[in-house]
Amino acid sequence: MPRTNRRTRRTLSIWAFALLLAGPSDADLPLEPVGRVATIKTPYSPHWVFVGDALGHRTALIDVEDGRMLGTLDSGFGIPQTLHPTRRSEIYVIETHYSRGSRGERSDVLTIYDKASLAPIAEVAIPPKRALSATPVAHVALSDDDRFAAIFNLTPASSLSIVDLEQRRFVSEIQMPGCSLVYPIGERRFAALCMNGSLLVIRLDDSGREVGKQRSQPFFDPETDPVTEKAARFGDRWLFPSFDGWIHPVDFSGPEPVFEERWSLTSERERADGWKIGGYQHLAVHEKSATLYALMHQGGIDSHKQPGSEVWFYDLTERERTRRVELVNPGFTYLGVPIEGGPTWGWLVDWIGDRVMHAIPDIGVDSIAVTLDDAPRLVTSGMFSGGIASFDALTGEFIGRVFSGNLTNAVIQTASPATPGPR
């Protein structure tokens, strides 16, 4: 029997060799090289968005026009926190890893990804204490000149880690007792919100070290009507929305913050009807048209995280509402696979989806974002829905749904800031 096996093997080898020698005939496809990896055209299209997955440890780059996935970035434990500079073709991802998956030695890093290849090109080790939370905003920030990154730490003592992005090194840790989160307010300044309703402004020198810290007077009451962390930037101003729907604008153009008169997202009647701001990422600004977008729902006390059923548009110059847009469901997925009805049953699946979304508040729209270009898109998603819906951000017209392939959609970030400043 061994002899037969040897003979068979020899015969097979001869045939395989003959096949290898045989070149393609004219009718065959040309031979292709093995090992090619795609790259992405830069600059990015303004309608590409990063959608972060709280469970999948990644963020996906999606074209909201046609649903194409351009690629993904792995991001370690927690909701992905990414930063997008305008002056370098890089993306910064703040990551937490353990040497044995969920245990072992913890290491926190700021990983520098190349924007075209989406490959990591460098990393900066930071103190292993960055804050992790279900809130996907204001945990990391870039200085307005893209020189420094600030990362919010919570152990529960709170501080900022400062990373020099030109030198690619960790510079310093700045303590900020009683204050949390981080908002960029210039080239060498960051702001934080404090538990007593005040602001902390931290100034850096050109090496990234602290040169000054100043606490403001309280500008809201955290006991009766706290502002949410999910503020939006409009030029030199940050707009902080309160649980009851008041916008507290803070102007950071001068050396000290100026607290402007608050204004309401709702009329008295609407407030009485229970209209409130809610969700995980509930405010967005389109700078060029001076438009504010707020994710609204009808709910009772403590409904500040309830997903929204409408997005309300405001003219920021007049501080007036210009439009109310009733949201459609952003599309549902099962383990990342879209639940679609195709050309025949699509209308029925969408019809059921809309009713389910409005009947079960917990699976509605949690996040909104707006692209920064002249034909802006309002992009909406739900934490557990898996889909992404886009609207014309000037007219409110529904455009369509695309899918991220994520298990959860925890945060939407516009991938291509058109102008320096707001991110």
Place this chain on the structure above:
Amino acid sequence: MTRIDDWMARAARQLARRTSRRSLLAGLGGALLGGAAIPLLPVSRAFGREPQPGEPDPETPEGQANACEYWRYCSIDGFLSSCCGGTHNSCPPGTSMAPVTWIGTCRNPADGKEYVISYNDCCGKGPCGKCFCRRNEGDKPVYYTPKSNDIDWCMGTDSVVYNSTVAVVVGVAVEKG
């Protein structure tokens, strides 16, 4: 037997011709989505439970430690340890309980008193995935740290990886009266 086999094979081929794998998945998904809209039949979660002194009737949702409506969970936003291998005041096996927490104040319907509840996270294993509850009573934003349930409170433990949450009575807040 052969005829049945033939019939099944024919039916399967016919079905395969009419439907792609994608549309089958879509159809199944649609059914699942539709199913989600139909209220689930009531299931007794209190099976085998004896009434505990000072706790509400285990036949009511306020007395069931694996229901979101359990009285101690008034400020919770996360997975219930009691559905994940632990109980309402002990963490699932192999996890560790974080010593620092956020707190809430919940009313016990059994005695009408307000209690201070410590929501300790159970850490060191990935998210449990069962009994996700979001009630948020008295919850504040992240900068109001002691009352913020969005924060991953797996601090002071070996791992920051979040699994689930317990609700421990740590004091009486206000006498009802």
